[in-house]
Amino acid sequence: MDKSSKIYVAGHRGLVGSAIVKNLKSRGYHNLVVKTHKELDLTNTEAVSNFFKAEQPKYVFLAAAKVGGIVANNTYRADFIYENLMIQNNVIHQSYVHKVEKLLFLGSTCIYPKNCPQPMKEDYLLTDTLEYTNEPYAIAKIAGIKMCESYNLQYGTNFISVMPTNLYGPNDNFDLEKSHVLPALIRKVALGKALEDKNWDYISSDLNKLPIKGVNGSASEEEIKQVLSDFGVVLNQSKASVEIWGTGKPKREFLWSEDMADACVYIMRERDFVDVVKDIKEVRNTHINIGTGEDISIAQLADLIATTVGYKGAFVFNTNKPDGTMKKLTDVTKLNNLGWKHKVNLEEGIASLYNWYIAKT
Numbered sequence: 059m060d061k062s063s064k065i066y067v068a069g070h071r072g073l074v075g076s077a078i079v080k081n082l083k084s085r086g087y088h089n090l091v092v093k094t095h096k097e098l099d100l101t102n103t104e105a106v107s108n109f110f111k112a113e114q115p116k117y118v119f120l121a122a123a124k125v126g127g128i129v130a131n132n133t134y135r136a137d138f139i140y141e142n143l144m145i146q147n148n149v150i151h152q153s154y155v156h157k158v159e160k161l162l163f164l165g166s167t168c169i170y171p172k173n174c175p176q177p178m179k180e181d182y183l184l185t186d187t188l189e190y191t192n193e194p195y196a197i198a199k200i201a202g203i204k205m206c207e208s209y210n211l212q213y214g215t216n217f218i219s220v221m222p223t224n225l226y227g228p229n230d231n232f233d234l235e236k237s238h239v240l241p242a243l244i245r246k247v248a249l250g251k252a253l254e255d256k257n258w259d260y261i262s263s264d265l266n267k268l269p270i271k272g273v274n275g276s277a278s279e280e281e282i283k284q285v286l287s288d289f290g291v292v293l294n295q296s297k298a299s300v301e302i303w304g305t306g307k308p309k310r311e312f313l314w315s316e317d318m319a320d321a322c323v324y325i326m327r328e329r330d331f332v333d334v335v336k337d338i339k340e341v342r343n344t345h346i347n348i349g350t351g352e353d354i355s356i357a358q359l360a361d362l363i364a365t366t367v368g369y370k371g372a373f374v375f376n377t378n379k380p381d382g383t384m385k386k387l388t389d390v391t392k393l394n395n396l397g398w399k400h401k402v403n404l405e406e407g408i409a410s411l412y413n414w415y416i417a418k419t
């Protein structure tokens with residue numbers, strides 16, 4: 059990639075897209091094209107076609123998607139399959155039509171079967187039934203992999219699919235209903251500590267930045283306590299407790315978003331589709347897992363966050379909420395063999411994200 063190549067980063071304000079833009083700029087790439095969702099709705103085929111015709115990007119990072127945690131995936135099932143299929147169909151097809159030199163499609167490790175052998179190798183795709191809570195999203199992501207693979211085989215394009223594990227970092231989503239576990243627990247634990255410390259300035263400032271169910275920092279103490287308790291952050295006789303969804307037993311692997319962005323930029327710069335094809339007689343499972351190869355239970359994650367935040371209160375487990383897949387650890391051999399390894403460990407990442415979040419509230 060020349061420093062002046064025109065590069066389109068779809069989803070540039072999101073968790074991963076913002077980290078990709080930061081990474082590219084730090085390396086001197088200066089001809090970036092970005093559009094907000096409002097400026098360009100990627101589900102709109104005509105608008106995407108016009109955009110590619112006008113801009114003619116040479117490289118495309120497809121980091122725009124409908125994204126959310128386990129409950130959002132399970133609740134907005136139609137939106138997750140429809141919007142993701144539309145976004146990726148439009149962007150991948152127009153990239154072919156307008157002769158994009160290389161495209162990177164971001165999927166997710168939820169493409170693997172619910173009871174997949176661990177760690178999950180790329181070859182385990184489509185070998186068994188998916189986890190139900192995120193099946194629509196996973197099916198859209200599998201369609202994206204197969205679309206890239208099929209366009210490469212039929213039309214000779216150079217489209218690469220990467221499957222990230224659970225990600226976290228600056229510009230994460232801290233909405234308690236829709237977010238993933240790590241930002242949700244950072245926010246809930248920080249609020250639990252503030253309740254115990256009677257730090258109303260912190261609580262008001264947090265709610266002013268991101269109201270919960272319409273309740274912001276100017277609401278009464280009683281209203282605030284009520285809405286926090288609806289989300290499992292409770293003060294009982296000066297002792298706080300924070301709710302963890304499910305049993306706390308599922309294990310997850312977490313990758314810092316700036317490491318993820320670095321992997322994306324590395325693959326875009328250094329690798330081509332042919333590098334990830336194992337068997338040229340039957341070209342399958344050409345995607346690449348992106349992760350750390352290390353996992354941790356949700357209960358252990360909560361303890362780590364409590365240590366970082368200095369929270370001394372309790373955790374309670376709400377088993378009416380879903381656990382989802384019990385284990386989804388990626389096999390990162392292919393990624394490591396392609397020449398990339400993660401740098402940021404979980405303790406460092408949690409501390410950085412907590413500091414980032416505090417600075418924002």
Ligand SMILES: NC(=O)C1=CN([C@@H]2O[C@H](COP(=O)(O)OP(=O)(O)OC[C@H]3O[C@@H](n4cnc5c(N)ncnc54)[C@H](OP(=O)(O)O)[C@@H]3O)[C@@H](O)[C@H]2O)C=CC1
Pocket residue numbers: 068069070071072073074075093094095096098099100101120121122123124125141145164165166167222223224225226229230231238
């Ligand atoms: N976060 C995670 O833990 C994981 C994420 N992934 C994948 O990584 C990729 C990036 O995810 P992440 O950064 O977390 O997502 P975010 O939700 O943080 O960002 C998504 C971005 O997509 C844009 N977007 C969404 N819908 C549209 C649309 N219809 N038209 C135009 N833009 C749209 C948003 O634009 P705007 O800001 O303007 O609203 C936003 O910038 C996705 O493909 C996701 O599936 C995979 C595994 C884990």
Ligand SMILES: C[C@H]1O[C@H](OP(=O)(O)OP(=O)(O)OC[C@H]2O[C@@H](n3cnc4c(=O)[nH]c(N)nc43)[C@H](O)[C@@H]2O)[C@@H](O)[C@@H](O)C1=O
Pocket residue numbers: 125126127128129131166167168191192195223224225236237238239240242243301302303304308310356379380381382383
């Ligand atoms: C990245 C991946 O993310 C989604 O899958 P997931 O890994 O199950 O996502 P999650 O982060 O929401 O939950 C992880 C675990 O944590 C538990 N958990 C505890 N307490 C909270 C909590 O407060 N919030 C959330 N969200 N989860 C909690 C929760 O019950 C689950 O056991 C996919 O749908 C799909 O989007 C995808 O690709």
